[in-house]
Amino acid sequence: MSSKSSLQSSLLATALVLGGTALASSAAAATPGRTEFEILMNGKPVGKHIVTVSRNADMTNVRIAIDMAGKIGPIGFTYRHRCEEAWRGNQLTSLNCSDQENRSNKAVAANLRGANLVVDGTGFKGNAPATILPSxxxxxxxINQSRLLDSRDGKLSRVNVNRVGEEVLQIGGTPVRANHYRVRGAVNTDLWYDSTGRWVRTAFKIAGQSFDYRKVTSVANSPRE
Structure with a gap:
């Protein structure tokens, strides 16, 4: 694969994982649920992104799966991401992720130890603040963070997020009011959340290609913090 095609594929993988009115963070546990997005490239389906949140006693468990395959011009790509997060209230206690982009493999594990998350990733090994959130x-x-723990390889990524405004999205034929945010940092990504903080859309451009997340599960059954 050429260096250009490798860069395009790498940027795409970054966008998929990094995506995402401020709501105050509370100590309450997240609301369980499942959200699934169909990933469109230039309007054509190329994959899925699924997040499943469940509760077990005082712990919140999260499973994330991304699968995608397609072409950017003549260049084919495949992408597979799996991640498990464990939370106690709004505190991340552990994370374990694997990332496969064509033939390139990345991974990260993180565990809470006192005031730090101990990170062991292909992109970073060391301590991160316990308050940092994954991407x-x-x-x-x-979206209130200026630094995120990259769920692909453990790097600490700097981001800037600005609110664009409120929009009405059509999800399953139902109009949904959502707040639109623009993320700038490792990639340029736009994210939408409804009035209760549920993630309802993502859009970005990579290598001249337009990608859009179309929500295929109901908003009411989606997880939220």
């Missing part, structure tokens, strides 16, 4: 975007409070 999975299902939690609304992620």
């Amino acid at each position: 999975s975007w299902w939690r609304f409070s992620t």
Whole structure:
């Protein structure tokens, strides 16, 4: 694969994972649920992104799966991401992710130890602040962060997020009011959350291609913090 095609594929993988009115973070546990997005490239389906949140006693468990395959011009790509997060209230206690982009493999594990998350990733090994959040975007409070733990390889990524405004999205034939946010940092990504903080859309451009997340599950059954 050429260096240009490798860069395009890498940027695409970054966008998929990094995506994502401020709502105050609280100590309450997240609301369980499942959200599924169909990933469109230039209007054509190329994959899925699924987030499932469940509760077990005082712990919140999160499973994330992204699968995608397609072409950017003549260049084919495949992408597979799996991640598990464990939370106690709004505190991330552990994370374990694997990332496969064509033939390139990345991974990260993180565990809470006192005031730090101990990170062991292909992109970073060391301590991160216990308050840092992963780049999975299902939690609304992620948009209030200036640094994120990259769920692909453990790097600490700097981001800037600005609110664009309120829009009405059509989800399953139903109009949904959503707040639109623009993320700038490792990639340029736009994210939408409804008034309760549920993630309802993502859009970005990579290598001249337009990608859009179309929600295929109901908003009411989606997880939120």
